[in-house]
Amino acid sequence: MLLTNSAAWIPEEQAQLEVGQAPWPKVGDDDLIISTHAVAVNPVDWKIQSWGGFGVKYPYILGEDVAGVVVEVGANFKHKFRTGQRVIGHASGLAHGHAYGAFQKYPLLRGSLTAVVPDEIPLSEAVVLPLSISTSAAGLYTKIGLHLRSPGDDTSSFADKKPTLLVWGGSSSVGSSVIQLAVASGYTVVTTASLSNFDYVRKLGATEVADYHEPDVTTKLIDFLGDTKLVGAYDAIGSEITVRQNAAVLHALGGGKIVSVGKAPEVPHNDVEIVRISSSIIDNQEPNVAKEIWGEYVPAALASGKLVPEPKPLVTGHGLSDVQEGLDKQKAGVSASKIVIELHPKKAVPATQPRSLAE
Known part of the structure; x- marks a missing residue:
């Protein structure tokens, strides 16, 4: 029995995003699967879409900033994370492939680039941080x-x-x-x-x-x-x-x-x-820095209030179909704020493996 996933795909170079089914991710020892509650848009997202390049293989799932709830934990991070925890993560699709892209309901995250978010911080605010960190x-x-x-x-x-x-x-x-x-x-x-x-x-x-x-x-x-x-x-x-x-x-x-x-x-x-x-x-050349900053500083500083989610989120949509508009608005320019799209995922239900743009 497999669960369903969907994503805002960019099907080919310089194309508009298309929402479609996506494969259910396979968690590795160093990974997490999360249920996405919010994503943020960065300049790199619209630059990839508008300019092409960046070594991207299509179809592809953009997105670097994601926040959500842990669904599954890989073997090497079971001591650090558990299902149901609220987290932010740097979605590393450019380095590891589209399964790690943020603009989907159930992305993979590297455990080394993920941190727990205190209950008092809304995920739609915390999501502005990952890539910038x-x-x-x-x-x-x-x-x-x-x-x-x-x-x-x-x-x-x-x-x-x-x-x-x-x-x-x-x-x-x-x-x-x-x-x-x-x-x-x-x-x-x-x-x-x-x-x-x-x-x-x-x-x-x-x-x-x-x-x-x-x-x-x-x-x-x-x-x-x-x-x-x-x-x-x-x-x-x-x-x-x-x-x-x-x-x-x-x-x-x-x-x-x-x-x-x-x-x-x-x-x-x-x-x-x-x-x-x-x-x-910090992911592939100097992982000791990721361990010290993501593994130690970020969760402690969020909990203590020493690290605050800035800039403030500018929520422009509430679903994967609104991500393209978010890219367009980021490209047009924002000041001291960050484009955020909230997702409100429903509980995944058993289904046959869906056909996706990745096939």
Whole structure:
């Protein structure tokens, strides 16, 4: 007897999403199956749909952010999760195939990229976090990235003067998590945002904020950072323009390293290193970081209130058929919010194996 699953498929490159049946996932030793209650939309989702590429094999199930209830637990994570628990997870379909895509009723999740959510936090709010946590951790803590101290490390050496991190794009989804993680790790944060989001990024923990719209934004950042111990820059926007602006700031202050979520252009500064990072680093290259951040910090910090789901969700739909509209709205642009689609799954019933777009 098999259970039914369905998904919002992208059947071919640059096609619109189609809701159809999907295979019931087969749980591996390192996996969970969850019943999806909410998904969030990230720029990578519409970029894959609009641009193609990314190594995707079609038909495919998009989606990186998912929240729901545990249905089945693989052997290696039975000590950590149980059925019925409320969780968020980074859906790693790009690395592991469409069974791990978020935009379906019953996705697979890597146990190492999943965390329990306290009852007092609605899943439609918590779902904004997963991809941003993985991407933030990849840039902040890996050897490929800035290799900073993590939240559980001893920061007694910071007693006299906390090191400072420059975060470009603090009000973005990734920037919001970078600020929270960096502050939790003992660092002072200087960031950029639009004037309307100054209070937002300060609430997250940023000490100084510069308006990226201003033509003298790099000069202001140099002034803010002049007397600090700068450990590098995290570019949460990742455009050629923003990376070059970060490089100008670091060069003026003696050089350093920039981690970028997007572009890594050449710059005319030999004392500046630019590294492009992605969330997959903590899954397949430096899993110790995933264990420390996802396995230890995230569940504890959510429970204590030290990690808050930001930016706020903007709920635009209530079913898989509404996911395409969510992609369209994210592509059009949002500020200090994240597109979320709620799903209200009914109890799965025994059925014959359905035909799916994957066949």
